[in-house]
Amino acid sequence: MPKGMFFIWRREAGTILPPDLEIISRSPEQTQELGLRLGELAQPGDVLLMIGNLGAGKTCLTQGIARGLGIAGYASSPSFVLVREYHGRLPLYHIDLYRLEQVAEVADLGIDEYLYGKGLTVVEWADRALNLMPPQHLLIQIVPLSLRRRKLYLEPRGQRYEEMIKSLRLEAPAR
Numbered sequence: 104m105p106k107g108m109f110f111i112w113r114r115e116a117g118t119i120l121p122p123d124l125e126i127i128s129r130s131p132e133q134t135q136e137l138g139l140r141l142g143e144l145a146q147p148g149d150v151l152l153m154i155g156n157l158g159a160g161k162t163c164l165t166q167g168i169a170r171g172l173g174i175a176g177y178a179s180s181p182s183f184v185l186v187r188e189y190h191g192r193l194p195l196y197h198i199d200l201y202r203l204e205q206v207a208e209v210a211d212l213g214i215d216e217y218l219y220g221k222g223l224t225v226v227e228w229a230d231r232a233l234n235l236m237p238p239q240h241l242l243i244q245i246v247p248l249s250l251r252r253r254k255l256y257l258e259p260r261g262q263r264y265e266e267m268i269k270s271l272r273l274e275a276p277a278r
């Protein structure tokens with residue numbers, strides 16, 4: 104794990120680690136570094152669902168993910184674009200549901216092709232259409248703690264994502 108990234112997990116000596124992970128980021132760069140690792144760990148068909156208010160850092164994290172996939176020229180998508188596709192080691196499908204008026208619109212987008220496709224799908228504002236998302240995913244909640252501090256709460260839903268968290272954890276400095 105990159106230097107300076109702080110992992111917090113509720114570990115008591117000798118207990119089994121919980122599957123989820125809480126990370127404190129202290130700068131946009133740290134958030135991007137976490138994204139970079141997520142991008143490197145991504146496998147075809149992976150789905151990352153992001154929840155967090157305006158300016159929480161969802162796009163910032165996605166920028167790092169794009170770098171981790173080796174995507175050159177990632178442009179942070181304006182919110183009115185619902186789906187953007189980029190090509191790196193894997194395709195990145197960046198879906199932003201902020202402008203969504205109705206959940207029915209999502210069905211019209213045909214997002215299943217992305218969600219069940221061969222790339223990595225990242226969904227900003229996933230809470231707007233959670234019931235249309237695949238049951239197996241990594242849920243990422245971003246909570247601003249102060250101007251530059253963010254709590255990133257990663258909750259794996261499904262074995263694949265538990266493995267992803269385990270990989271991240273292995274790199275975490277013990278503390």
Ligand SMILES: Nc1ncnc2c1ncn2[C@@H]1O[C@H](COP(=O)(O)OP(=O)(O)OP(=O)(O)O)[C@@H](O)[C@H]1O
Binds near residue numbers: 134159160164251253
């Ligand atoms: N630790 C941090 N991690 C991420 N972003 C941070 C952090 N500290 C400050 N920021 C700032 O917060 C903002 C995050 O913006 P970003 O576009 O990523 O948010 P977002 O969650 O995608 O919002 P939106 O819902 O509008 O799409 C940026 O201006 C970034 O520089």
Ligand SMILES: [Mg+2]
Binds near residue numbers: 162163227
């Ligand atoms: Mg955004």
